[in-house]
Amino acid sequence: MSGWAVSLHTKIADIPVEDWDACAGADNPFISHAFLSAVEDSGSATPRTGWLPQYVELRDSDSRIVAVAPAYLKSHSYGEYVFDRGWAQAFENAGGTYYPKLQIAVPFSPVPGARLLVRPDAPADTRGALIQALAQVCEQLDLSSAHVTFCTSQEYESLSDRGWLPRLGMQYHWHNHGYDSFDAFLEALSSRKRKVLRRERRDANACGLDYRTYRGREITEALWDAFFRFYHATVDRKWGQAYLTRPFFSLLSERLGDKVVLMVAEHHGTPVAGALNLLGGDTLYGRNWGCVGEWPFLHFELCYYRAIDFAIEHGLARVEAGAQGEHKIQRGYLPALTFSAHFIRNTGFRNAVATFLEEERPAVMADAEALLAFSPYRKEN
Incomplete structure (x- = not known):
């Protein structure tokens, strides 16, 4: 050479x-x-x-x-x-x-x-x-x-x-076609699919949970502790391997700042689920998620619908939800x-x-x- x-x-x-x-x-x-x-x-x-x-x-x-x-x-x-x-x-x-x-x-x-x-x-x-x-x-x-x-x-x-x-x-990606709201996205769906998504969101938001989005240094060590428990719970359910260590998550918010987007569901002030995303130039990348307890449609709400909300609000071109899961198609995430x-x-x-x-x-x-x-x-x- x-x-x-x-x-x-x-x-x-x-x-x-x-x-x-x-x-x-x-x-x-x-x-x-x-x-x-x-x-x-x-x-x-x-x-x-x-x-x-x-x-x-x-x-x-x-x-x-x-x-x-x-x-x-x-x-x-x-x-x-x-x-x-x-x-x-x-x-x-x-x-x-x-x-x-x-x-x-x-x-x-x-x-x-x-x-x-x-x-x-x-x-x-x-x-x-x-x-x-x-x-x-x-x-x-x-x-x-x-x-x-x-x-x-x-x-x-x-x-x-x-x-x-x-x-x-x-994989499965959601593309923003200039929507100005989640409802505008829903209007692009067929009537039957639109009703399904509305019902899922209604039920997920009617079970006593509060949803919050934290970015960068807003994410406290207590929140990362909770998220690490959720991460391990998901790995255990799937008989997988926990590749990421607890210090990794703290280093993320320290080094990447507001590019780290953690969406959390809380029950009476206690976190019960979290979805970790990273923000790129025009893309929100969905990464890890986990929860404790059983909550109707919480996975869809926290990982898919809240991600779409965030992308629309911030004018992002797409959300990348990763591999696996044909169920993502019905939520607007198409094969790529x-x-x-x-x-x-x-x-x-x-x-x-x-x-x-x-x-x-x-x-x-x-x-x-x-x-x-x-x-x-x-x-x-």
């Missing part, structure tokens, strides 16, 4: 904040130095938990940092949301060693956005040089593979053009494709994965198209 200098860092603090954020931009909080440092400093994504940071830094011929990437050596496939455990098992059954692998991602966050972070004023070929650098890192560290997950469609195309294997996924790309070193294994993905991609696209038939929106004549 003549003219470029690549280095790896085991701490994001080794890369100056201003350089990282100049590459990352300000629109997506999940790729900011503040968020990634909170994940690392809180002990959530560390070598102990199977996430060894290998932040990639690319300098040009003038020794200026022109690109970075959030990369980790992974000893497992948890906390990624683009599932490759079947690939790992197949490769190891054939005598290969799948782990560690190189994961270019935001830990524990299936949020689409840039992963190949390039300064706007960088040389035109910088993204290509960064892609080459990632493959080179994979070769030099003798890794089985590298994976760029939940990247942008433009990155997906660039990676595919350079031989990485493209993969599609699906997500993108990832994979570099596989072993030729035979690469060919097998390529065949699998060639069959999977049209199936994902067909599923997304079929689910659109269940859209609650009125059909245009």
